Amino acid sequence: MAVQIDKGTSARSRTRVRKNTLNDLSGRQWIKRTKSWLVCDSRRYHRNRDTELHPARYPEELVIEFVEFFTKADQWVLDPFAGTAATLVGAHETGRRSVGIELSANYAEMSRLRLREIGAADAHVLVGDAREVASERFWARELGTRAGCPSLGPEGLPQFDFLMTSPPYWNMLRKSRGGVESTHKQRAAGGLDTVYSDDHSDLGNLPDYDEFIEALGAIFDNCYRVLRDRAYMVVVVQNVRVPEGEVRPLAWDLQRRISRTFSFQGERIWCQDSKKLGIWGYPTVFVPNYHHHYCLIFRKRQG
Ligand SMILES: C[S@@+](CC[C@H](N)C(=O)[O-])C[C@H]1O[C@@H](n2cnc3c(N)ncnc32)[C@H](O)[C@@H]1O
Structure with a gap:
């Protein structure tokens, strides 16, 4: 154009x-996608069985919003915390190719099933630890010279054109924040996953907040090495209120940590307008109903 x-x-x-x-x-399409907030609550998202089975998905429509902005057709997208593959599905639907890394073999299998159902041969799910994202051995083992996968560069690492992801929001899933009506308690009562896994490599299991920010920051430092020069990266996160009654500004702390390596380009706020309101603090304290997430936009500097 x-x-x-x-x-x-x-x-x-x-x-x-x-x-x-x-x-x-x-x-015209470009300018619309520069507005600093968007409402994204698709019907498909709420009806999708994976949304029920995985405790923290984002909608494919959110992915499409960013993938179409930050890539051209056929380019390669990476999600190092792939969950049940919303990024990969969104990438496929817009004619992009993708790779997702997911620690849980269970979610990876759900993803593969879904991708097979929609004929997404251009989307690859790898079971692994995002900490290995800049490990030559990891990529050689997982991709090697397999056809239809991104080729490995001189350092033995693939070079992606865009990264979109949503990491665990610290140990948020481990703590119920509301009364009997909280999502956490409802999911537990329905026999659904309330946490991703008990795996010690699951970042959502790190109890110490500062340690969590550092561990996640180190992973994004490594992601830098598998992105081509000037590529963009979108990280979807939320601030988190701990049950003891204080808010940890996870989105802002992570923005500062990631900015040590990447150049921060701004945020778009994803608003969820059809989530049920909880009456958490009434009638004594203010407790926010967090119905928005920060989509933090970073860019790799020129090499
Ligand atoms: C917020 S969810 C991502 C959901 C995904 N965006 C979706 O819509 O399906 C975070 C995911 O990171 C995974 N995870 C946690 N620690 C990980 C690690 N060290 N390496 C790779 N994946 C990890 C969890 O199992 C979980 O599925």
Whole structure:
């Protein structure tokens, strides 16, 4: 797509055409996706069985919003905390190719089933630890020279065009924050997963907040090495209120930590407008109903 830039006075001489090097959107579509908030609560998301089975998914529509902005068709997308593959499904639906890393073999298997059902041969789910994302051995073992996978660069690492992910929100799933009506308690009563796993490599099991931020930050430092120069990365997170009654600004702390390596480009706020309100603090204290998440946008610097 070419955008006409009219620089003013003598129109013919000063008009130049700039090529869109980032995505396949028209100018009109582009501008809509620069608004700093969006509501995203699709029907498909609420009806999807995986949304019920996995305790913390995001909608494919959220992925599509960003993947279409930060990539062109056929480019490669990585999600190092893939869950049940919303990123991979969104990437496939928009003609992008993708790889997801997920610690839980159970969620990985659910993802593979779903991807098979929709014929997404261009999406690959790897069972593994995101800590290994910059390990040559990991990629050689998992991808090697398999056809249809991203090729490995000179360092033995693939080079992705975009990364979109949502890591565990610290140990949020381990703590019920509400009364009998809390999602946590309802899920437990229904026999559904309330946590991802008991695996010690699951970042959601780290009890210490600072340690968690550092561990996650180190993973994103490593992700830097598997992204091509100037590639973008979107990390979806939320601030977290601990049951003891204080809010840990996880989104802001993580933004600061990741900015040691990446260049921070801004945020878009994903609003959930159809979530049930909980009457948590009434009638004595203010307790927010967190119905928004931060989509933190970073960019790799030039090498
Ligand atoms: C917030 S969920 C991601 C959900 C995903 N965006 C979706 O929509 O399905 C975080 C995921 O990270 C996984 N996880 C936790 N620690 C991990 C690790 N060290 N390596 C890879 N995955 C991990 C959890 O099992 C969980 O599925």
